Amino acid sequence: MLINFWYPVILSTELGDQPKKVRMLGQDFVVFRDAGGKAQVLSNTCVHRGGSLAGGKVAGDNVQCPYHGWEFDGKGRCHRIPSLGKDAKIPSRARVDAYPVEERYGIVLAFLGDLPEAERCPIMEIPEFDDPGWRPSWINYQVPINYERSIENGLDPAHNEFVHPSHGFSGEDSEYKVNDLRWVGDHGWGPGFFSKFKSPPSKDKDFAKMKQATDSREAGSGTIGANQLWTYIRFAPGKAMHQYMWECPIDEYNVNIYLVNLRSTFLEEEMDEKVNSMNWMIAEQDIHVLTKMHPMATPETNTKEYMMPADEPILRYREYQKQWEAKGWRIDVDEVERNRRKVAYAIPSPGRRTAKGWVLDSIPLKPVDQAAQVAVKSAAR
Ligand code: FES
Ligand SMILES: [Fe+2]
Numbered sequence: 001m002l003i004n005f006w007y008p009v010i011l012s013t014e015l016g017d018q019p020k021k022v023r024m025l026g027q028d029f030v031v032f033r034d035a036g037g038k039a040q041v042l043s044n045t046c047v048h049r050g051g052s053l054a055g056g057k058v059a060g061d062n063v064q065c066p067y068h069g070w071e072f073d074g075k076g077r078c079h080r081i082p083s084l085g086k087d088a089k090i091p092s093r094a095r096v097d098a099y100p101v102e103e104r105y106g107i108v109l110a111f112l113g114d115l116p117e118a119e120r121c122p123i124m125e126i127p128e129f130d131d132p133g134w135r136p137s138w139i140n141y142q143v144p145i146n147y148e149r150s151i152e153n154g155l156d157p158a159h160n161e162f163v164h165p166s167h168g169f170s171g172e173d174s175e176y177k178v179n180d181l182r183w184v185g186d187h188g189w190g191p192g193f194f195s196k197f198k199s200p201p202s203k204d205k206d207f208a209k210m211k212q213a214t215d216s217r218e219a220g221s222g223t224i225g226a227n228q229l230w231t232y233i234r235f236a237p238g239k240a241m242h243q244y245m246w247e248c249p250i251d252e253y254n255v256n257i258y259l260v261n262l263r264s265t266f267l268e269e270e271m272d273e274k275v276n277s278m279n280w281m282i283a284e285q286d287i288h289v290l291t292k293m294h295p296m297a298t299p300e301t302n303t304k305e306y307m308m309p310a311d312e313p314i315l316r317y318r319e320y321q322k323q324w325e326a327k328g329w330r331i332d333v334d335e336v337e338r339n340r341r342k343v344a345y346a347i348p349s350p351g352r353r354t355a356k357g358w359v360l361d362s363i364p365l366k367p368v369d370q371a372a373q374v375a376v377k378s379a380a381r
Contacts, residue, residue, distance in 0.1 A: 001025045001147070001249045002321075002329045003347055003365070004113030005225045006123050008246035008258040009041055011140055012106045019063050021054030025112060026251040026336060027347055027363065029099075030054040034061040040074030041110040043097040043346040047359035048081075050344060053096070072096055076351065093357045097349035105129055105260050106138055107246060113329070114348040121189050121225035126244050126260060134242070134262045137272040139279055142256045145290045146297040147227060147249040148321070150257065153286055154229045154245065155221050155313040157181065157195045163285050167199050167219075178310040185222060191316035192222025194232075223317055226324065239265045243279075252333055253296050257283075328368045335364040 009022050009031050019032035021044055028044035030053040042063065044053050051067030058064070062071035062079055071080040076098030078090050100111040105126050113120075128134035143150075153159065158178050161168030169176065181193040196218050218234045229245040242262040250256050261279055263271075298318070299305060307315060324330070336345060345363040352358060 001252065001331045001333065002226050002324050003331065003363070004115045004324070004327075004329045005111070005121055005227055006102070006109045006246075007112050007227065007248040008256065009039075009101075009108040009110050009248075011138060011258070012039075012103055012108060015039060015108060017058060019054045019056060019058055021052065023250050024110075024248050024256075025331060025347060025363075026249070026333065027345060028052070028054070029110070030063055031108060031110075032058050032063045034058075034074050036061070038074065039101050039103050039108045041099045041101050041108070042072060042074075042076055043349075043360065045096070045344045045346070045360060046070060046072075047078075047094065047096055070094070074098060074101075076349070092355075093359060095351075095355075095358075097346040097358070097360070098351065099347075099349050105136070105244070107258050107260070109246065111350075112347045114350050114352050116350065116353070121228075124224045124228040124230065124244060124246070126242075126262060128242060128262045128264075129260075133267075134264050135267045135269075135272070137261050137263075137276050139259045139261070139276050139283070140257065141280070141283065142250060142254060143287050143291070144253060145255050145287065146253055147247050147255040148298045149290055149293055149296070150247055150255050151223060151227065151229055152298070152314045152317060153290055154231060155191070155223065155317055156311070157193075157197070157219070157221075157313070158308070158310040159286075159289070160197065160199075160219070163289055164282055165285075166282070168197065169200065173198065181310075181312065182220075184220065186316075187224075189225050190223030190320055191313050192220065192230075193313055194218055194220030221313070223320075226321065259283075325366065326368060328365050330366040332364040332366045 007024050015031060015033055019030050022029050022031055029041055030044045031039060031041050034040055046053055046065040048068055048070050051065040053063050053065055056064045056066040059071055062073050064071045069082040070078055072078050076096045078094035081088060081090060102109050102123060104123060109123060111120060161176055162171050179196045181195050183193050185192040199217060221231045223229050227247045231243040233241045244260045246258045248256045261275060263275060344360055346360040348362040
């Protein structure tokens with residue numbers, strides 16, 4: 001798991017006037033709306049004596065700890081320590097990590113890391129979102145899958161024929177092969193590609209209209225950063241699904257997936273449920289395979305798997321992972337696990353770059369391997 005990316009926290013519609021606890025990167029966070037309705041994300045551990053902020057309540061612009069009533073604002077600053085009495089001066093160390101938040105496309109996203117704004121991976125854009133020719137719908141689900149395995153599945157053109165009966169001939173097409181990949185849009189944050197494929201017309205009477213005439217279609221996928229994935233499926237001219245997924249590791253072996261599906265056909269609201277249930281059915285087909293993979297996480301070296309040309313997008317994604325690891329962004333999960341019952345860690349927030357004296361330890365990160373750094377730099381040349 002990597003710090004320094006934008007992670008999905010909660011659907012906008014699910015964040016009301018109560019604070020909520022959300023587990024991301026193996027740590028707990030509190031998300032709440034301040035008095036102005038702006039979503040705020042803080043480390044969940046109260047620095048007084050370890051209370052769970054999410055168990056408290058919203059008080060104006062602050063979240064109030066349920067244990068002794070300390071109040072923290074969206075920047076993580078404490079404004080009230082009731083035991084000191086009214087008008088008491090609040091010490092500057094009374095603060096928790098606060099993370100940059102953006103609410104986009106119906107999802108609250110938090111940047112979990114300490115990178116300055118100019119160096120951050122961009123939030124994936126949905127250019128069609130406000131276009132009346134497209135209609136969005138959402139599904140959100142948690143599954144016991146390592147998030148890298150999940151993203152790699154989205155970058156895998158060879159699984160569709162076998163895993164998704166609606167996307168191929170279930171291995172019964174003797175002419176089947178993965179066609180050449182057409183590479184697109186790598187802007188320094190991940191690979192992207194398109195490939196042509198064949199699939200049968202849909203058996204569903206509504207979707208059959210979308211997948212009529214031709215059996216030659218095109219699909220593409222790509223990543224932006226560690227956990228943002230897009231997939232475009234072009235069924236027929238003018239009929240497409242553009243899917244945007246934000247994936248958040250709950251921990252090493254569980255992922256929380258937010259899918260925003262844009263469709264250029266069946267624009268009626270009544271079709272949302274049908275489209276969502278079709279997407280859920282397709283997700284279940286992936287989940288069926290992905291929950292049984294061994295090992296659950298990606299192996300430490302690619303030599304422990306036997307890659308083919310169709311796996312090239314996955315290899316490219318792994319190269320990016322290595323680059324980010326060489327920047328020191330990978331969490332040392334073994335060290336965190338060793339201290340799980342004894343130490344409360346915080347994912348470092350941008351505030352740690354300027355202020356000293358934080359109460360909680362920053363989460364342990366994998367030491368940067370100098371050799372790997374050199375190798376990554378020369379590969380980039
Ligand atoms: S533990 Fe939060 S106020 Fe005491
Ligand atoms: Fe799939």
